[in-house]
Amino acid sequence: MRFQDVWFRYDRRAPWTLRGVDLTLEPGETAVVAGPNGSGKSTLLQLAAGVLRPAKGLIAERPEVVGWVPERFPADQPFTARTHLRHTAAIRGLDGTAEIEHWARRLHFEHFLDVRLGRLSKGSAQKVGLVQALLAPPGLLVLDEPWEGLDAQTREQVPAIVAEVVARGGSVLVSDHLGEVARLPGARRWHVRDGQVHAGERPAAKKVIELAVDAAEAHETVARLRSAGFDVLTVRDEVPLS
Ligand SMILES: Nc1ncnc2c1ncn2[C@@H]1O[C@H](COP(=O)(O)OP(=O)(O)OP(=O)(O)O)[C@@H](O)[C@H]1O
Numbered sequence: 001m002r003f004q005d006v007w008f009r010y011d012r013r014a015p016w017t018l019r020g021v022d023l024t025l026e027p028g029e030t031a032v033v034a035g036p037n038g039s040g041k042s043t044l045l046q047l048a049a050g051v052l053r054p055a056k057g058l059i060a061e062r063p064e065v066v067g068w069v070p071e072r073f074p075a076d077q078p079f080t081a082r083t084h085l086r087h088t089a090a091i092r093g094l095d096g097t098a099e100i101e102h103w104a105r106r107l108h109f110e111h112f113l114d115v116r117l118g119r120l121s122k123g124s125a126q127k128v129g130l131v132q133a134l135l136a137p138p139g140l141l142v143l144d145e146p147w148e149g150l151d152a153q154t155r156e157q158v159p160a161i162v163a164e165v166v167a168r169g170g171s172v173l174v175s176d177h178l179g180e181v182a183r184l185p186g187a188r189r190w191h192v193r194d195g196q197v198h199a200g201e202r203p204a205a206k207k208v209i210e211l212a213v214d215a216a217e218a219h220e221t222v223a224r225l226r227s228a229g230f231d232v233l234t235v236r237d238e239v240p241l242s
Pocket residue numbers: 010017035036037038039040041042043044
C-alpha cells in the first residue's frame with residue numbers, strides 16, 4: 001500500500017492535519033505509528049483503512065480485505081455480539097459460524113456472545129471490535145491503540161495475531177501509546193509530527209529464541225535480558241508435552 005502525496009483536513013477551513021504524506025507499507029510488513037497527542041496518528045490510520053478519504057493525493061494498492069479496529073468500538077448498537085459478528089461475516093461473504101466460535105474460544109468470550117453490545121464493558125466490546133476485523137484474513141490490519149481497554153490475557157494475544165497476519169503476507173499498521181512496540185519484533189516506526197510523517201529505517205531481520213528457566217528465576221532473568229538490550233516478548237508457564 002502506498003500513500004502518495006496525501007493531504008488531509010477535517011474541514012475546508014481547518015488547518016491541514018496531514019500534509020504531503022508519502023509512505024509505503026509492503027506485504028508482510030508492520031508499521032507502528034507514534035507521535036504526540038493530537039498529531040494525527042488516528043487520522044493516518046483511518047486514511048489507510050479507507051474510513052477517511054484524502055483531500056489531495058492518493059492511497060494506492062490498498063489490499064482488498066481491510067480489518068479496521070477503531071480506538072473505541074461503537075458499542076451503541078441494538079445487536080448481540082454474535083449477531084454483530086454474523087453481519088460482519090456476511091458482508092465479507094462468509095457464514096462466519098466457525099470463525100466466530102474460534103475467536104470466542106481464543107479470546108475467552110463465549111459467555112457473552114449473546115449479550116447485547118450496549119451492555120458489554122469497554123474491554124469486552126473492544127474484543128468484539130478486534131474480532132470483527134479478523135473474521136476474514138485481512139490483507140491490511142489497522143489497529144488503533146489495540147492494547148487500550150483490553151484485559152491482560154487478550155493483550156498477550158495481540159503480538160501473536162499481528163504475527164499471524166504478517167505470516168500470511170498481510171500488512172499491519174498499529175498506533176501505540178503505551179510503548180508496547182517492543183512486543184512487535186520487526187515493526188517499522190512511522191513518526192507523525194507537525195502534519196508530516198517520517199518513516200524510520202526497516203529494522204534488521206530478527207530471530208525469536210525460546211528459552212526455559214526455573215520459575216523462581218524468571219523475574220530476574222527477564223530483568224537481566226532487558227538490561228542487556230534484548231526485547232523480552234512473552235513470559236508464560238511451561239506447557240508440558242502430552
Ligand atoms: N472528527 C474530527 N473533526 C475535527 N477534527 C478532528 C477530528 N478528529 C480529530 N481531529 C483533530 O485532528 C487532529 C489529529 O487528531 P488524531 O485523533 O488523528 O490525533 P492522534 O495523534 O491520534 O491523537 P491521540 O494521540 O490523542 O489519540 C487533532 O487536532 C484533532 O483534534
